[in-house]
Amino acid sequence: MTIGVFDSGVGGLTVLRALRRELPGRDFIYLGDTARLPYGTKSAASVLRYAEQAADALVAHGLSCLVIACNTASAVALEALRRRHAPLPVVGVIGPGAQAAVAASASGRIAVIATEGTVRSGAYEAAIRRLRPQAEVAAAACPLFVALAEEGWTEGEVVDLAIRRYLDPVLSVAAPPDVLLLGCTHFPVLAAAIGRVAGPRITIVDSAATTAAVVRSELRDVVGASQGCGSMRLLATDDAARFARVGAGFLGEAITAGAVEVVDLG
């Protein structure tokens, strides 16, 4: 049975990449809701509605697990999607991301950078404090990073300055964090530049690898879940050519426009 993965666009391909590395024999179907991206600047009500439509479309294919590879949608829609599709295992990226951050932090001071929607939800603070109640969590919304990542501007002066402008208030404090959590699946493509600006004392973590490990453990008890041939289907709600061009950098391998199926969720 297939593992379904969805995101507002191409950012979730960083999670799909980790999933395919962790579970190479499984079949995957990925849906990017590119017709309505970004989710990160939209209201919780809109994101919930979009996430429900995306999940319904994937579940119709018959899934062994559904992965919400979008932080904003995980923050807003995880519980609703678990109820809607029970007993299907539904995995979001917030819990695994919090787990990775807590594991990497010696001081318990963790900074989260994410979209406006994710920061507003407070979901990362809550998830981190569930694992480590004394943690000090600072959060900063960095909406421009999504546009930079989509534009393929992952290095250079514009990127460095934008990173500095967003991170200075979070890092230039008396007791700085020792972990910076990338709380948006678009941000891993900027990780090298973010790491350079943040400096060597700060460990950069993201949700991708820990999410893949959680999915593997969820699937252990699902009958038939281990069957597959390592296939990958890619669906988008808009413009296959743009998805293929921009998505390649996130997936870490070439995508041909012909391999992307356009579907309508409206």
Added chain:
Amino acid sequence: MTIGVFDSGVGGLTVLRALRRELPGRDFIYLGDTARLPYGTKSAASVLRYAEQAADALVAHGLSCLVIACNTASAVALEALRRRHAPLPVVGVIGPGAQAAVAASASGRIAVIATEGTVRSGAYEAAIRRLRPQAEVAAAACPLFVALAEEGWTEGEVVDLAIRRYLDPVLSVAAPPDVLLLGCTHFPVLAAAIGRVAGPRITIVDSAATTAAVVRSELRDVVGASQGCGSMRLLATDDAARFARVGAGFLGEAITAGAVEVVDLG
């Protein structure tokens, strides 16, 4: 009767501002499709569908004129909306923008900066060449400008460097343009920074003032069009608070969140 204005989000408020200045006694209703913004990176088919839904919602209020205050939607949907709502006058921003650029250019060399969707459509080149067949038109997509404008980063190093990166290929040529046309309604809030980077030999023009003049002339023959009390209704498809906060910079006056009505087009 009311003048309807729509855009993917808050950018079209730069056009509404010019319209209210040009036609101060008229009533306006503005719709920003913030649940699905931006249009500029989406396919023509999606933008056409969204524009039809937005236009239908506004026309239901009884209009004397419909203004497409979005370059991407004007490029893709103007003719379709004219047919759909005939004999209602429907005014886009591409024709008026082209008119402003041609009027301002001595050399006939014009650069257009816009979204990916507008550039891909070739609509500005076609509109400019209809007015001045010998014109030389260069076009550059600057998708990051939308995010910068939405983020309120209208001045500073990040902005200057991003402008330079986009404009250098267009301006640093043997025979540079003498007019730079802002072919996206988000861009006027960046006009000061763009003008500084482009230098004093290049005239910056946008569509807002000429669009308002075209609307005034269209309304001359419409019965009852001159009635009104200078009112303004603001509708958005998502998050009134964000629309109010971000929109104020584009409209040039404060907007209270309570003044924004959220509507559903889906």
